Amino acid sequence: MGEKIGPLLLGVGVVGLGLFVLIGAGTLAGEAAHTGVGPRTFPMLIGAGLVVLGVAFVIAAWRGLELPATEGPARRGVLPWILGGLVGGIAIVEPLGFPLAAAWVFTLSTRGFGSRRWAHNALIGVALGVLVYVVFARALGVTLPGGPIETFWPRT
Amino acid sequence: MDTLAALAQGFAVALQPVNLLFAFVGAALGTAVGVLPGIGPALTVALLLPVTYNLAPTASFIMFAGLYYGAMYGGSTTAILIKTPGESASIVTSLEGNLMARRGRAAAALATAAIGSFVAGTLATIGLTFVAPLMVRVALAFGPAEYFGLMLLAFTTVSAVLGASRLRGLISLFFGLGLGLIGIDTQTGQARFTLGLAPLLDGIGVVIVVVGLFAVGETLYAAAREPEGEVVRLSGAMWMSREEWRRSWKPWLRGTLFGFPIGALPAGGAEIPTFLSYLTEKRLTKHPEEFGRGAIEGVAGPEAANNAAAAGVLVPLLTLGLPTSATAAILLAAFQGYGLQPGPLLFEQRPDLVWGVIASLYIGNVMLLILNLPLAPLWARLLMIPRAYLYSGILVFAFLGAYAANASVADLVIMLGIGLVGYVMRLYDFPAAPVLVGMILGPLAEQQLRRALALSQGDPRVFLTRPISAALIAVTVAVLVLPPLIGWARRARARR
Numbered sequence A: 001m002g003e004k005i006g007p008l009l010l011g012v013g014v015v016g017l018g019l020f021v022l023i024g025a026g027t028l029a030g031e032a033a034h035t036g037v038g039p040r041t042f043p044m045l046i047g048a049g050l051v052v053l054g055v056a057f058v059i060a061a062w063r064g065l066e067l068p069a070t071e072g073p074a075r076r077g078v079l080p081w082i083l084g085g086l087v088g089g090i091a092i093v094e095p096l097g098f099p100l101a102a103a104w105v106f107t108l109s110t111r112g113f114g115s116r117r118w119a120h121n122a123l124i125g126v127a128l129g130v131l132v133y134v135v136f137a138r139a140l141g142v143t144l145p146g147g148p149i150e151t152f153w154p155r156t
Numbered sequence B: 001m002d003t004l005a006a007l008a009q010g011f012a013v014a015l016q017p018v019n020l021l022f023a024f025v026g027a028a029l030g031t032a033v034g035v036l037p038g039i040g041p042a043l044t045v046a047l048l049l050p051v052t053y054n055l056a057p058t059a060s061f062i063m064f065a066g067l068y069y070g071a072m073y074g075g076s077t078t079a080i081l082i083k084t085p086g087e088s089a090s091i092v093t094s095l096e097g098n099l100m101a102r103r104g105r106a107a108a109a110l111a112t113a114a115i116g117s118f119v120a121g122t123l124a125t126i127g128l129t130f131v132a133p134l135m136v137r138v139a140l141a142f143g144p145a146e147y148f149g150l151m152l153l154a155f156t157t158v159s160a161v162l163g164a165s166r167l168r169g170l171i172s173l174f175f176g177l178g179l180g181l182i183g184i185d186t187q188t189g190q191a192r193f194t195l196g197l198a199p200l201l202d203g204i205g206v207v208i209v210v211v212g213l214f215a216v217g218e219t220l221y222a223a224a225r226e227p228e229g230e231v232v233r234l235s236g237a238m239w240m241s242r243e244e245w246r247r248s249w250k251p252w253l254r255g256t257l258f259g260f261p262i263g264a265l266p267a268g269g270a271e272i273p274t275f276l277s278y279l280t281e282k283r284l285t286k287h288p289e290e291f292g293r294g295a296i297e298g299v300a301g302p303e304a305a306n307n308a309a310a311a312g313v314l315v316p317l318l319t320l321g322l323p324t325s326a327t328a329a330i331l332l333a334a335f336q337g338y339g340l341q342p343g344p345l346l347f348e349q350r351p352d353l354v355w356g357v358i359a360s361l362y363i364g365n366v367m368l369l370i371l372n373l374p375l376a377p378l379w380a381r382l383l384m385i386p387r388a389y390l391y392s393g394i395l396v397f398a399f400l401g402a403y404a405a406n407a408s409v410a411d412l413v414i415m416l417g418i419g420l421v422g423y424v425m426r427l428y429d430f431p432a433a434p435v436l437v438g439m440i441l442g443p444l445a446e447q448q449l450r451r452a453l454a455l456s457q458g459d460p461r462v463f464l465t466r467p468i469s470a471a472l473i474a475v476t477v478a479v480l481v482l483p484p485l486i487g488w489a490r491r492a493r494a495r496r
Helices: A002-026 A041-063 A079-096 A098-112 A118-139 A148-152 B002-014 B017-035 B041-052 B057-081 B088-140 B144-161 B166-181 B206-223 B242-264 B271-284 B297-320 B326-337 B344-349 B351-384 B387-406 B409-427 B433-455 B467-495
Strands: none
Touching (some): A002 A041, A002 B166, A041 B166, A079 B409, A098 A148, A098 B387, A118 B387, B002 B017, B017 B041, B017 B057, B017 B351, B041 B206, B041 B387, B057 B088, B057 B297, B057 B326, B057 B351, B088 B242, B088 B271, B088 B297, B088 B351, B144 B166, B144 B297, B144 B433, B144 B467, B166 B433, B206 B326, B206 B409, B206 B433, B271 B297, B297 B344, B326 B433, B387 B409
16 A cells, blocks of 8 residues: 555646646636637646546556666665755855856765765866866856856857 | 758768767767666666757757667666666666676677667658658648647557556556646636746656656665666677577568567557567577576567657657656757757758758767777676765765756745655656656647647547547547457456
8 A cells, every 4th residue: 555655646736736827727718609729728728638647547546557677776875965055055046156166066976875975075076167167168158156256257 | 852852961960070079979978877886877878968958950960869878778788787777768778788797608699789770760760761751741640639649649558558558658658648737728718727926837857757756756665675786797898699690680680670660659668679689589590598697699589669659759759749757758848949840841841851860860879889899897887886976976966957947946846846746656667758758748649639629619529530549549549448348348358
C-alpha cells in the first residue's frame, strides 16, 4: 500500500489540474458566434483530457504501476540543499549580481551531492560565475546583472 | 536542377569564413556539452541558446546546425564509455557499445559510431536536400484541416508510440498542451490562464521548460541517487581493423535506410529506427554469439540510424513547421524567437537561410568527423569531471539560460517550479518530449482548428470530408486504439 500513495496522489493532481483548466476555461469571455469555436474550445478539450487521463492514472496506480528499476539506492536529505541553492540564487541574482548568485547555486548544490569542501567549492563557484558573466555579458552581450563587478568595471 | 542551384547558393552562404567559424564553434561546443553525462541533445541546444542571442538569424542557425549534429556525436561517446544514454535514441548504442568498451574495444566502438554517424548524416542530409522541396510542394496544398490532422498524428505518435507507457505519454502531452495555453489568445487578444500575473502574458518560454525539466529535474533526480556505472578508460588509437570495417559498412547503410525515412515522417522520432536497426543487425549478423557481449554491428547500425533520423526530423520541421522530437521543438522555438515560422513560406522568403543551414549540415558533418576521430580521448576526459561539479555546473548554466532569455527573475521561478514537476516525472517514468511538443505545437494546432472551423462555418465534418485530413485522423485513431485492442485480443485468446 505504501508505495501506491505517491502515484495515487499524482493521479489526483492530474485530475485537479484538469478541473482547474476546465473552470478557468469557463470564465473566459467570448464565443465566436457563427462557428461555435472560440477561445474556450481548446482549453475545454485539454481540461477534459487531463481529467480523463488523471482518472485512468488513478485506476492504473490502484492496480499497481510498473516502474523502472531505480538506478542505485536513494540518498536522503539532499533536495533541500539544491532547492535552497536555487531559491537563494533567484533571490540574490538582481540585487547582488549573477556571479555571486551562480557561486551560491554552485556551492549549495555541490554540498547536495555530498561534497563538504565548502571554501574550495565556493571558490570554484565564484570563478565559474565570473567566467560565465565575462563571456556572456561582456563578450556576447547577453543581459546579466554584474553586481559588484560593475562598480569597478563599468559597462561602456 | 532548381534544388541543386538552391543548394549551391546555400554553400555560398555557409562557406563564408564567418559562417564556417560559427559552424565549427557550434560543432565543437555541441560535442563538448553533448558528451557530458545527463545532458542530451535537447538540453545541449537549450543551454547553448544564450550564445546566439545577439547573432543574426543565418549565423545563429548555422551554429545550431553544428550544435544539433555535435550533440548527437557527443551523446554516442557518453553512451559507449559510461552506460548513461543522454536520450532515449542512444539507449541501443549503449547496450552493445558499452559491452564492447568493457572488452577493451572502446576505440573501435567510438570509431564505428563516429564514421557511421558521418556516413549516415551525410546520406540523410542528401535525402533532406531532395525530399524537402518535394514536401514543400505537398505542404502548399495543405489547408488548416490538413495541418490540424497532421498535428493530431504528431501528438499521438510522440506520446503514445514512443516510450514505455501510453497513458504516461499522453499525460505528459496534455500537461504540455496546458502550458501552451498560458498567455494571450492570438485571435481575441484576451489573456488566458495568466492568473493575473504580468510575466505570464507572453506565455512560458520553451527554453525555460526544457531547462526546468532536463537540467533542474535531472539534477534533483541524480542527487537523490547513489552514483553507479564507471567510466571505461580509453586507450589506443581511434581506428578499426580491416575486419571491423568489413562488419560495419553494411549496418551503416541499413541504419541510414531505417533512420531517414522514419525520421522524416511527420510522426518521426529516432527511437524506433534505432531499435529496428538493432533487431535487424542481430538477425543478419554472422557472429550471433557476440550479441550481448559487444558486437560491432550493434553499435554501427543503431548509431547510423540515430543520426539519419536526426537529419530526417528536420524535414517536417523545416517544411511543415512540425517538431517531432524534443530537440526539434527547441529549434522551432528558436525560429519563432526570430519571428520566423518554418514551413513552405520560409523556403520562399528566406532561401538563403534555409539552404545555408542545409549546406552547413554537410560541412558540420565533415568537421565533426575530424573533431571526433583524433580528439575522442580529449572528449572522453570530460567524463572524468566529478558528479558534484558536473551537475552543479549544469545548474549554473541552467540559471543563466533561463534568466538570459528575458532578463526576468519570474522565469527563474517558473524554471524551479517546472524542475520540481520534472523531478516527479522522472521518479514515475513520464517522458519529457511530449511536454515540449505539446506546449509548442498546441497553440499552432489550436490556430489551425479554429481556422478550419471558421472556413467551414463551424461544421466539424470538414476534418472528415477532406481526404488527406480524414486519412491523417484515421491513422491517428488507429495508432491510439489498435495496440490496446491487439493486446486485449491476444490475452483473450491466451485465456481460451
